[in-house]
Amino acid sequence: LVLMEDLKKLAFYMAILAEVVVTFILVFVGCATACSNPSSSLAVPFAFGLALAAGIWTLGHVSGCHANPAVSTSFFITGNISLIRFALYVGAQILGASIAALTLKAFEPWPPGNATCTCLNA
Numbered sequence: 001l002v003l004m005e006d007l008k009k010l011a012f013y014m015a016i017l018a019e020v021v022v023t024f025i026l027v028f029v030g031c032a033t034a035c036s037n038p039s040s041s042l043a044v045p046f047a048f049g050l051a052l053a054a055g056i057w058t059l060g061h062v063s064g065c066h067a068n069p070a071v072s073t074s075f076f077i078t079g080n081i082s083l084i085r086f087a088l089y090v091g092a093q094i095l096g097a098s099i100a101a102l103t104l105k106a107f108e109p110w111p112p113g114n115a116t117c118t119c120l121n122a
Contacts, residue, residue, distance in 0.1 A: 005087055013061035015085075016092045022055035022067045023096030024103075031104055069093050 006012045026048065033047035056065045066072045069090045076086035 004084070006082060010087045012060075012085070015090050018059040018063040019066060019089050019092035020096040020099075021061050022052075022063070023093045024064050024100045025055055026067050026102055027097045027100035032098070032107075035104070063089070067093065 029051040030044065030048035034044045037043045052065075052067060055067060059065055062077070066075065066089055072081070072086055072089040072093065075081045076083070081089070
């Protein structure tokens with residue numbers, strides 16, 4: 001169901017922006033923790049979990065805080081969000097994750113040709 005009414009509401013665009021922000025925070029915090037402390041078995045899952053919890057707590061009321069295309073897909077399949085909202089949520093999540101990865105790369109540049117974070121502390 002495509003609801004063009006969504007495109008006329010400011011709340012719709014705020015929800016899209018919220019998805020970008022929440023996904024950015026989730027990816028940046030989680031991946032930064034994984035890169036800075038790869039040997040810790042608890043720091044990484046706690047970082048991802050706390051980042052997601054903070055996103056749900058602060059922006060969950062704006063967009064539902066999907067922060068993951070799989071979540072948005074399940075909401076679309078079950079008819080809880082429209083096609084246009086689904087497409088823009090997934091685009092916003094990809095954008096937020098991409099900006100987070102580029103920001104992380106700017107802060108912690110690894111050697112050329114190595115796309116993993118295992119060499120950061122070497």
